[in-house]
Amino acid sequence: MELTTRPLNPPPKSTCLVTGGAGYIGGHTVLALLDAGHEVIVLDDLSTGFRWSVPNTAKLIIGDVGDFDLVCRVIRTNGITSILHFAAKTVVPDSVRDPLGYYLANAVKTQTLLAATISEKVGNFIFSSSAAIYGNSESFVSEAQKADPQSPYGRSKYMAECMIEDTGAAHQMRYAILRYFNVAGADPKGRMGQSTKNATHLIKVAIETALGKRPCMEIFGNDYPTPDGFAVRDYIHVADLADAHVLALSRLQRGTGSFTVNCGYGRGYSVKEVVDIVKALTGIDFKVRLAPRRAGDLASVVANSDQLRSFGWRPRFDELSTMVRHAYQWEMELASKRH
Ligand code: UDP
Secondary structure: OOOOOOOOOOOOOOEEEEEOOOOHHHHHHHHHHHHOOOEEEEEEOOOOOOHHHOOOOOEEEEOOOOOHHHHHHHHHHHOOOEEEEOOOOOOHHHHHHOHHHHHHHHHHHHHHHHHHHHHOOOOEEEEEEEHHHOOOOOOOEOOOOOOOOOOHHHHHHHHHHHHHHHHHHHOOOEEEEEEEOEEEOOOOOOOOOOOOOOOOOHHHHHHHHHOOOOOOEEEEOOOOOOOOOOOEEOEEEHHHHHHHHHHHHHHHHHOOOOEEEEEOOOOOEEHHHHHHHHHHHHOOOOOEEEEOOOOOOOOEEOEOOHHHHHOOOOOOOOOHHHHHHHHHHHHHHHOOOOO
16 A cells, blocks of 8 residues: 555645745745745835845745735736735834834735735735734733733734734635744754844844854843843744744635634743853853843733644744754854845
8 A cells, every 4th residue: 555645635725925025034934835835926125125035936026015006916917815914114112213114014004905905806814913912911921812012013013903804804805813922043944044134133133242243232121020030032933933824824725714823832031041042052151231121122921822733833943042043053144145
């Protein structure tokens, strides 16, 4: 008898429009979609993404996700059946300084993209949301917890969520809203990683400091109501998050209905614990300075990830040391890229 490893009922392949597919999380999801056999068309204005990060096996269209006519044309000419929407502004403190820029990029442009989705009758919509839509919480945050965003960034993402839910209820559009916790790490095969210039995310900043790209790093606040006084976050490896998108797409294709799901591991690390792991793994005792709390920051944000796990999601890289190692390898690789 011949043995086969193919699943009995593989979901059909989809032609995916990935907005923001030249960026960090969008880019890793492009790799995962291609690896799963889907066709990928990236729409990106390259404001923070990179042309070189889009593989040759995907098509890149440079343009604005807020351009209704362009998006409709791209959907029609490429036969798009699913949209994955990553294009966004993503830095909490920036959003405090520039709220209107964030509402335009994250809320207004999502409205335009949804209008194009409905106008062109695309059936599946997957959205990059954020744990920033939750407020402060003492325990693990489940999807049922009431939204209480504390920053313009969080509010802009929540506005987009509301639009997506209402659009899904009124039209033939299934949606998956993925609420990311703190995304870190890089492609385990070394094809991609966090490449943003002037990065503000903790693990990236710590690794840049270890490599001497920064003279010193700051820790924002040591007076939080947490066990060691430092802010606590749930860090998720970007490749596990990319897998969650492929899984979400296959659920939508199978007709399981729309859903909103947390993407984290359900385990928190304090800023100090993260910095200590980066120091231990790199073997470099880089300079760290204590600074006041950063505007918009919460004390503790850790996911209840039961729902995503119940969908069959099995994280492959859920050790903080693995995330830091992959991010470190990528940071060294980055020196050889034109960016
Ligand atoms: N953080 C820090 N120093 C840095 C960058 C971040 O102390 O240079 C802290 C930040 O205040 C927060 C945590 O690390 O408590 C995670 O911040 P990050 O910007 O990585 O993600 P966020 O949780 O804001 O999405």
